[in-house]
Amino acid sequence: MKEQTEVGKLKEGRYVVVEDEPCKILGIAISKPGKHGAAKSRIDVVGIFDGVKRSIVQPVTAKTYIPIVERKSAQIISISGNNVQLMDVKDFEMFELTLPEDEVAKLEAGTEIPYISSMGKRKLDN
Structure with a gap:
């Protein structure tokens, strides 16, 4: 999801959509x-x-668009190779993320981790 605003109202540290990609200013x-x-x-x-x-x-x-960036929490359900299966703790939605091996090594099944969600994309909040 995204909202429309004027370029003059943007500030450093906020977000903007550039080339259909949510970006940090x-x-x-x-x-x-x-x-x-x-x-x-x-x-x-x-x-x-x-x-x-x-x-x-x-x-x-x-006029430009600003993405709605949400910080959420998820529980790790299972880890298989580089794929990590997660479940959102609020709405119980299941999804998978493919992560590099060094990040997967730090994770444990059953623990809660924060993640970022915006415009249909997700990633771990590091």
Whole structure:
């Protein structure tokens, strides 16, 4: 899910949707308005799920989307190889995440761990 807002209202540390990917804002630089144009905003972001750095330049008055990022808790049901089966503790929804081997080694079945959910994607909250 996502909401619409103006580029000028964004702040560092918040989230924005860039190229259909929820991203965390690292920095914002706003230029002065020119003789015939509006002020421009340069926003440097990093993807929450893919870790890719991006940057966008848009007028301050342009509309953009902000993702709804939820921090939730899940219980580990089972671990098989790199796949971890989890169950959300509030709505009891079951889902699987594929994790690197070093992260899987730290996990134990039956324990609760925090995770991030946004725009249909999930990852462990490290």
